[in-house]
Amino acid sequence: PSDLSQIPLPLTTPPALGRADFIVAPANAEAVAFIDSFPRWPAPAGALYGPAGSGKSHLVRIWAKMSGAAVLAAAKLTRGAVAALEPGRAVALEDVGPGMDDDALFALLTRPGPLLLTAAAPPAAWPVALADLKSRLAALLAFPLWAPDDALLEALARKLFTDRQLAVPDAVVMRIVRSVERSPAAVRDFVGRADARALARKRPITAALVAEMLAEEGLS
Numbered sequence: 001p002s003d004l005s006q007i008p009l010p011l012t013t014p015p016a017l018g019r020a021d022f023i024v025a026p027a028n029a030e031a032v033a034f035i036d037s038f039p040r041w042p043a044p045a046g047a048l049y050g051p052a053g054s055g056k057s058h059l060v061r062i063w064a065k066m067s068g069a070a071v072l073a074a075a076k077l078t079r080g081a082v083a084a085l086e087p088g089r090a091v092a093l094e095d096v097g098p099g100m101d102d103d104a105l106f107a108l109l110t111r112p113g114p115l116l117l118t119a120a121a122p123p124a125a126w127p128v129a130l131a132d133l134k135s136r137l138a139a140l141l142a143f144p145l146w147a148p149d150d151a152l153l154e155a156l157a158r159k160l161f162t163d164r165q166l167a168v169p170d171a172v173v174m175r176i177v178r179s180v181e182r183s184p185a186a187v188r189d190f191v192g193r194a195d196a197r198a199l200a201r202k203r204p205i206t207a208a209l210v211a212e213m214l215a216e217e218g219l220s
Contacts, residue, residue: 022058023159025152031055031143035063038114043141045115047096047123050145053184056118059145060092063116074100074119082107090114098127106133153177153187160191161205166198168205175210179219 024032031048034041048056064071069090072081077093082104085091093108096119105128108115119126122144123137148156154170154177161168176194180186194213198205214220 022055022062023152023155025148025155027148027152028055028145031059031145034141034143035059035066035116038063038066041114041141044113045109045117046141046143047117047119048143048145049119049122051120051183051185053186053188054145054148055184056145057094060094060116060118064090064092067114069114069116074105074117077101077104077108079104079107082111085111085113087111088113090116092116092118094118095120096123096126097121100126100128102128102130102133106130106136109133109136148182148184150174150177153182153184156184157187157191160188161195164191164195166195166205169207172205172207172210175207175214179214 022032034046048059050056060071063069067090069092070085071092071094074093074096078101090113091108093105093115094117096105096117117123117140123140123142126137128134128137154173157173157176158168161173176190177187180190190213194205194210197213198209201209203209211220
């Protein structure tokens with residue numbers, strides 16, 4: 001059988017999402033400090049923004065554990081869902097973006113209780129039509145998670161391998177980080193593919209295996 005037929009299903013190993021597992025770096029330090037300061041926030045609501053894989057969902061899980069927050073998906077938010085929330089309960093709303101229900105988001109922003117929102121773009125750039133909602137978003141505390149350097153990406157790659165209980169040489173980690181797209185999502189995806197291939201071949205993740213994958217993907 002081919003290697004592809006032997007590749008195991010993805011997500012067999014859940015990521016470690018505790019506070020101690022989050023990698024703090026200059027690119028995300030302000031966002032982490034904001035989360036860590038709860039419940040002594042300077043405002044009742046705040047937003048985290050950045051690309052896929054930058055740590056937004058990880059910080060949401062950390063904050064939800066601290067605050068007892070309900071975690072909701074922005075794409076499924078309705079005014080009825082907001083009305084059904086327990087008064088004063090903390091809420092995290094993930095992945096705000098196009099297609100949002102403006103009225104539901106406005107209702108969420110105006111209800112009592114702590115609120116954490118996440119998105120790819122800063123709140124001032126969110127595509128909303130309601131004037132009152134736009135002004136509230138423009139005034140929202142917002143913290144970026146981005147601009148990873150080599151040190152952060154290498155630490156992320158090591159964490160991803162550790163989550164999968166894999167010991168990978170530092171030289172291999174550095175080769176991955178310096179070859180793939182410079183984004184957390186690209187590193188995460190490559191680690192997952194490398195793990196799948198190593199399992200399919202029943203061999204460890206070595207420099208040779210990574211070099212082979214990079215060559216196949218035109219990244220060598």
